[in-house]
Amino acid sequence: MEDDGVVTVYNNSAITDTKKKNQFSIKVQLAQMLRGGTIVEVVNTEQAKIAQGAGACAIVVSESNQSGISRMPDPLVIKEIKRVVSIPVMAKARVGHFVEAQILEAIGVDYIDESEVLALSDDQNYINKHNFRVPFVAGCQGLGDALSRVREGAALIRIQGDVSGNGDIVETVRNVRSVMGNIRVLTNMDDDEVFAFAKKISAPYDLVAQTKQLGRLPVVQFAAGGIATPADAALVMQLGCDGVFLGSEIFTGPDSGKRVRAIIRAVMHYNDPHVLAETSCGVLDSFARLNLNEDEGEQSGNGGTY
Incomplete structure (x- = not known):
């Protein structure tokens, strides 16, 4: 059943809590366990092992074949990956496809990403995430989108940028x-202006008011899309994100483990220019391969990536 209110817990203090054992509160706390980390997209067990060894806080499983209609990954692949890693495992479901979400929950994934990067299954409705025990990740491009997804039950917001896998961070930024x-802007508003602002961005008033009180989104917020270097990762962290998603294109070419480790370390030390300089040394040439040409981008199919 949908919760009567949103619970936000930061630094062990609850902002609101309408139920003693609020299911959404538990999901929010599970998502906060990923705060300050890097979530790496993988398509097979080998990549999953590399991501875990590099220090990823979680992995997200996606389809290996991006041609044609992109859907949730094969449950068999997810089960194989879960057997070889000990970190949390996410998997993608199509927007609105609650049956894909039911399947993913049944096989025991730790988080479900309702991903607009995949082909849409419902262009009018998102999944009612309150119907599930597992925490959901949902994407947004603006504040109104983000708070709408939280109202639907998303416990982690993915601020989405480029989905082509070309290593272009401009849209993400x-x-x-x-x-x-x-x-x-919201934080500096008078209280009587919040109603009009909520209507302007098409967001639930209570969540807009809570965001004003917190000075941030009421759930953790990660950035995704075009993050290809340690500097890219540190940039979005310094802009206010709680972590980053890395697309599976990070595994293109040799030394993929080194690239993943460099970005993960940059996320952990995003305010230390000396560490960032160290993590960037010797890896930028290999990162240049992620700037795919137009033909390669077209070959990636409809599925896209983080």
Whole structure:
């Protein structure tokens, strides 16, 4: 059943809590366990092992074949990956496809990503995430989108940028700045202006008011799309994100483990220029391969990536 209110817990203090044992509160706390980390997209057990060895806080499983209609990954692949790693495992479901979500929950994934990067199954409705025990991740491009997804039950927000896998971070930065900029505007508003602002961004008033009180989204917020270097990862962290998603294109070419480790370390030390300089040494040439040409981008199919 959908919770009567949203519970946010930061630094062990609850902002609101309408039920003593609020299911959504538990999901939010599970998502906060990923805060400050890097979630790496993988397509097979080998990549999953590399991501875990590099220090990823979680992995997200996606389809290996991106041609044609992109759907949830094969449950058999997810089970194989779960057997070889000990970190949390996410899997993608199509927007609105609650049956894919039911299947993913049944096979024991730790989080479900309702991913607009996949082909849509429902262009009008999102999954009612309150119907599930497992925490959900959902994407947004602006503050109104983010709070709408939280109202539906998302416990982690993915601020989404480029989905082509071309290593272009400009859209991600634009969307992160948009979300953070609107939060700053909201924080400085008079209380009687919040109603109009909530209507303007098409977001639930109570969540807008809670965001004003917190000075941030009421759930953890990660950035995704175009993050290809340690500097990219540190940039979105310094802009206010709680972590990053890395697309599976990070495994392109040799030394993929080194690249993943470099970005994960950059996320952990995003405010230390000396560590960032160290993590960038000797890896930028290999990162350049992630700037795919137009033909390669077209070959990636409809599925896209983080």
